[in-house]
Amino acid sequence: MPASEAKRVGVIGAGMVGVCTASWLQRDGHSVFLVEMGQPGHGASFGNAGCFNGSSVTPMSMPGVIRNVPRWLFDPVGPLSLRWSYLPAITPWLLRFVRAGTPEKVRAQARALRPLVGPTLEALKPLITAAGAEDLVHRLGHLYAYRSAESLKKDRLAWELRRENGVEIDQFDADELRQLEPALSRDYVRGVLVRENGHTSNPLKLVKRLLEHFLQSGGEIVRARAHGFRLEGRRIAAIQSDAGDLPADAVVACAGAYSKPLSAALGDRVPLETERGYHLMISDPESMPRIPTADADGKFVAMPMETGLRFAGTVELAGLAAAPDWRRARILLAQGRKMLPGLAASHPEERISVWMGHRPSLPDRCRCSVRHGPHRTSSTLLATVMSG
């Protein structure tokens, strides 16, 4: 890029998304600084499942999902929970969520998502190589294990959407599944493997390694909370933060589930909610899957990590402020023991750790607003881009 086009860009949030965004902008020749109010990599990027699933084109709101909601909500070990006191606040989002789940809309969403998430690993590769983080990223695929042929059949539309968008899969019967992943319980009788997917065996270490490289390459990090923007006319002039005004020609908000007030500061009403999720880890586990494996019925994953076995999943609708409900994490342990019968029936507490984090979530999984100078358009980004 000609030096005259290089900008000073502020990226708000030093999670996985912010650090990758900042690194790519830096590689494009811009002068880039991150703004982070906490510890880099300690938001959702600390405890996520670590999956790089380019195949994830199926929205959360699928036709028929609403029929399952009452059953899930009243099942204490179900994959979805709602704090009833939060219902009035989340009702508008839930209505949009339900409206997004028609067959035509989910097809359109899947088509929009594939070009965005499909090339995840390819987009990450140059950053991983430059940061010397190859040891943290693996491409072993992602296995979905089913307890019956009927439950696989119920997921027909999700697999159709993936196939229609170029995702290749291998299907396994009970015997083949056992050979592929011997640690799994014999209760699973069908398996679907998506070979193209990858994962990181240490999400926090990966963010730290990428950040280190960004800083060594001339990037900066400001430890402050961003709370607004100073505009000159219609152009961004600075990020307003509790460390003062941070001059910038352009800004990318990568604040994850906390991005809503930042967009609102520029007049964009993004329907962003948090889907709270939990993980539970066992260090030195007696048994661990080789390949990242999802229990397709229970809607949780078992991840082989450097630091142990991580079970992650569940959706809790309770907003950003409510305290964690650690019973949700403990449910993952009970379910995980059923998934991997080689695990001990009990573990000393010092080998167990639990975590709760905030997924940023849009009702149709792919709507957000992008603002380029005076032009505004709808797009499938999870970042709000504001450029002067």
Ligand SMILES: Cc1cc2nc3c(=O)[nH]c(=O)nc-3n(C[C@H](O)[C@H](O)[C@H](O)COP(=O)(O)OP(=O)(O)OC[C@H]3O[C@@H](n4cnc5c(N)ncnc54)[C@H](O)[C@@H]3O)c2cc1C
């Ligand atoms: C249980 C669980 C499992 C998940 N598993 C996966 C998975 O396997 N694969 C996947 O792709 N996704 C997964 N996710 C989604 C996950 O949210 C994303 O993958 C990813 O970690 C999000 O990164 P991020 O950088 O957008 O957000 P975060 O990691 O949350 O980073 C946002 C950062 O912005 C900072 N920040 C916020 N507001 C401000 C402000 N005003 N000023 C300055 N700094 C601010 C925060 O401190 C934080 O560090 C999972 C989420 C959960 C909860």
